[in-house]
Amino acid sequence: MGRLWGVDRVSMTVVVRFAPSPTGFLHIGGARTALFNWLYARHMGGKFLLRIEDTDRERSTQQAIDAIFQSLEWLGLTWDAEPVFQFARAPRHAEVAHQLVKEGKAYYCYCSAEELETMRQEAAAKGLPPRYNGFWRDRDPSLAPKGVKPVVRFRAPQSGTTVLDDCVQGRVEIPNEQLDDMILLRADGTPTYMLSVVVDDHDMGITHVIRGDDHLTNMFRQYHLYKACGWETPTFAHIPLIHGPDRAKLSKRHGALGAEQYQAMGFLPEAMLNYLMRLGWAHGDDEVISMKQATEWFDIHDVGRSPARFDMAKLTHLNALYLRQADPERLLKDIEPYLKQQATEEEWGVGRLRILKGMRGLQERAKTLVELREHALFYVKRPEFSADNADQAGTAVFRSEALMSLKELMNLIEKTPFIEPGSLEGTLRDFCRQTSKKLGAFLAPARLALTGATVSPSLFEVMILLGRTETLERLALYQDFLLSLTN
RNA sequence: GUUCCCAUCGUCUAGCGGUUAGGACAUCGCCCUUUCAAGGCGGCAACACGGGUUCGAGUCCCGUUGGGAACGCCA
Numbered sequence: 001m002g003r004l005w006g007v008d009r010v011s012m013t014v015v016v017r018f019a020p021s022p023t024g025f026l027h028i029g030g031a032r033t034a035l036f037n038w039l040y041a042r043h044m045g046g047k048f049l050l051r052i053e054d055t056d057r058e059r060s061t062q063q064a065i066d067a068i069f070q071s072l073e074w075l076g077l078t079w080d081a082e083p084v085f086q087f088a089r090a091p092r093h094a095e096v097a098h099q100l101v102k103e104g105k106a107y108y109c110y111c112s113a114e115e116l117e118t119m120r121q122e123a124a125a126k127g128l129p130p131r132y133n134g135f136w137r138d139r140d141p142s143l144a145p146k147g148v149k150p151v152v153r154f155r156a157p158q159s160g161t162t163v164l165d166d167c168v169q170g171r172v173e174i175p176n177e178q179l180d181d182m183i184l185l186r187a188d189g190t191p192t193y194m195l196s197v198v199v200d201d202h203d204m205g206i207t208h209v210i211r212g213d214d215h216l217t218n219m220f221r222q223y224h225l226y227k228a229c230g231w232e233t234p235t236f237a238h239i240p241l242i243h244g245p246d247r248a249k250l251s252k253r254h255g256a257l258g259a260e261q262y263q264a265m266g267f268l269p270e271a272m273l274n275y276l277m278r279l280g281w282a283h284g285d286d287e288v289i290s291m292k293q294a295t296e297w298f299d300i301h302d303v304g305r306s307p308a309r310f311d312m313a314k315l316t317h318l319n320a321l322y323l324r325q326a327d328p329e330r331l332l333k334d335i336e337p338y339l340k341q342q343a344t345e346e347e348w349g350v351g352r353l354r355i356l357k358g359m360r361g362l363q364e365r366a367k368t369l370v371e372l373r374e375h376a377l378f379y380v381k382r383p384e385f386s387a388d389n390a391d392q393a394g395t396a397v398f399r400s401e402a403l404m405s406l407k408e409l410m411n412l413i414e415k416t417p418f419i420e421p422g423s424l425e426g427t428l429r430d431f432c433r434q435t436s437k438k439l440g441a442f443l444a445p446a447r448l449a450l451t452g453a454t455v456s457p458s459l460f461e462v463m464i465l466l467g468r469t470e471t472l473e474r475l476a477l478y479q480d481f482l483l484s485l486t487n
Numbered sequence: 488g489u490u491c492c493c494a495u496c497g498u499c500u501a502g503c504g505g506u507u508a509g510g511a512c513a514u515c516g517c518c519c520u521u522u523c524a525a526g527g528c529g530g531c532a533a534c535a536c537g538g539g540u541u542c543g544a545g546u547c548c549c550g551u552u553g554g555g556a557a558c559g560c561c562a
Contacts, residue, residue, distance in 0.1 A: 186560040
């Protein structure tokens with residue numbers, strides 16, 4: 001009785017896993033695979049497990065393991081049991097392989113790397129898929145060359161077809177000639193991926209294998225391995241890969257960055273998750289979807305089969321949206337380390353409070369946390385002026401007008417109490433009306449003076465938060481700067 | 488080369504035999520506005536091609552083209 005067509009799915013508790021190999025950071029495709037697994041587990045009230053596939057001792061690093069944990073935690077993709085480290089289970093894998101040999105379902109193969117290479121070339125020359133030709137499959141082991149350590153190969157079916165149902169791909173059929181006798185145990189006795197996955201998925205009680213569709217053909221190999229072991233096959237779901245701008249599988253070449261790098265670029269985890277879940281999956285016209293909502297809606301069967309391309313612009317848009325809605329205190333915490341580092345303790349003392357109060361004005365102008373913290377900097381420390389900065393220095397005409405504006409503005413401020421925001425704004429508007437000046441033009445130099453930039457939150461708000469004294473000081477400072485340029 | 492998968496605006500997608508082919512991002516206008524954003528309104532923009540099936544096809548079938556993936560003592 002195969003679970004694939006099982007009778008008992010309703011009462012079955014779903015157990016899924018995310019199984020990255022720690023040979024690098026958690027890249028964006030991996031993050032989405034983890035997300036889909038997580039969502040499906042939560043949706044079904046099942047378990048989401050984590051397995052580190054560290055059997056490649058050469059390439060696995062502790063650093064990568066840490067990065068994967070860190071990224072999953074950042075995204076909030078929490079797992080439900082202690083992670084399984086695959087390498088630690090190698091003895092168990094070997095045990096299974098030897099059992100298969102004993103049962104005649106696997107055999108020793110003594111071919112050298114050169115011989116295999118020749119086989120592949122011969123096969124290719126005949127228009128066949130390059131693979132092992134089963135040289136030792138039925139050969140008498142007594143003919144084995146002396147001193148050669150054999151590998152253990154799986155005795156795969158050589159004819160007929162294998163038909164499997166996949167939650168995403170549907171019914172897929174493959175001729176068994178495509179399946180060669182894969183290696184289960186290397187010459188040094190260590191298990192290969194193909195064996196380890198099957199044994200671990202079985203031992204961990206995995207019910208649904210959700211992974212990238214680059215594993216689709218592995219499903220067929222693994223299926224026969226399950227059968228040979230006499231184990232129930234899990235349900236498979238092969239989700240399409242994320243592609244780069246050139247339509248090829250996303251890789252480092254495309255600047256496929258690790259989740260941690262997106263974090264460093266100032267993306268919010270909720271934006272990342274929202275973006276990722278919409279790659280290959282949709283719920284009608286909904287675009288902004290919370291994890292709570294997604295958990296309710298998500299079904300692995302609704303995932304599409306065509307690959308998606310990664311689009312930074314849309315991610316950025318989503319990020320800006322979540323940034324605008326975020327709680328100011330939380331955002332402050334996010335940007336605090338950077339700001340603190342930029343300022344003295346005193347500056348930070350006053351700046352912190354200004355930013356907290358002015359966060360609303362700040363956050364609706366920033367697309368990322370990096371932008372946010374840069375835009376917030378002027379609340380902490382005075383802008384520095386430089387003659388090289390064309391924006392700040394302006395043309396001669398701008399400078400003479402700016403000096404007049406600054407002077408008038410300082411006069412007005414001296415006369416205006418800063419008690420309530422409206423009073424200052426009212427005074428300035430009245431003044432502009434009476435002198436038929438345009439408020440925007442009138443305020444432009446002040447924006448430079450107070451923030452050092454041509455873009456900032458509402459100047460009325462900025463002035464209130466900076467306070468009368470600081471405002472006047474900054475205006476005077478900029479005035480001096482302009483005068484120094486004029487002379 | 489062999490096998491498998493895919494194909495709706497530039498991008499992500501909705502569509503599950505009858506739609507003016509919808510939404511979102513991007514882009515371009517206009518409005519709002521102290522700047523910039525945000526927001527509002529609008530524009531541009533897609534069913535790869537060819538055959539069938541059907542009264543009727545983006546939707547079903549076949550083929551073509553194009554793209555992708557897999558073919559390791561990597562995972």
